[in-house]
Amino acid sequence: MIYAIPSQNLAVANHFSRSPHVVIVDDQAQTRHLIAFEETPSTCGRKKQWMQILQSHKVEAVVVRSIGKKMLQRLFDHNLKVLMSPPKALIEELDFSQLDVVTSIEYGREPRKQGGCCGHKQSAAKPSLLSSPLSARFAAIKRIVK
Numbered sequence: 001m002i003y004a005i006p007s008q009n010l011a012v013a014n015h016f017s018r019s020p021h022v023v024i025v026d027d028q029a030q031t032r033h034l035i036a037f038e039e040t041p042s043t044c045g046r047k048k049q050w051m052q053i054l055q056s057h058k059v060e061a062v063v064v065r066s067i068g069k070k071m072l073q074r075l076f077d078h079n080l081k082v083l084m085s086p087p088k089a090l091i092e093e094l095d096f097s098q099l100d101v102v103t104s105i106e107y108g109r110e111p112r113k114q115g116g117c118c119g120h121k122q123s124a125a126k127p128s129l130l131s132s133p134l135s136a137r138f139a140a141i142k143r144i145v146k
Helices: 043-056 071-079
Strands: 002-008 021-026 031-035 061-064 082-083
Touching: 021 043, 043 071, 071 082
Parallel strands: 002 061, 061 082
Antiparallel strands: 002 021, 021 031
16 A cells, blocks of 8 residues: 655654655555655645645555644545554554544545635635725824925
């Protein structure tokens, strides 16, 4: 089976989509590959990289410590097996047969902020500075001194 594991300092990273690396483990071929994520201006870019890596490496199972509900749902939608990692587990010491399987979306965490990124619809948009009158944004200039 081919596993993908979010990695930080060769341990299972605490948060799936915020991990700096992913380790691809093929237990049949006895190989491990460490892949660094490219820096992106938003978390959406990192999530897209995750999905590309999972597809390109034909990953069948993912090991997680903590994951958001939306990303967990995407993994389920792609028919990936999701396994729970114990806290502070070193990747070299993982025994995949001993990890519990995540079967419910309830394992995932709620997002910290509502809305989205990368052009997704925001739930509570802030008023634009461009739409407010100039008098509300700037104090009146009474005198210019040379």
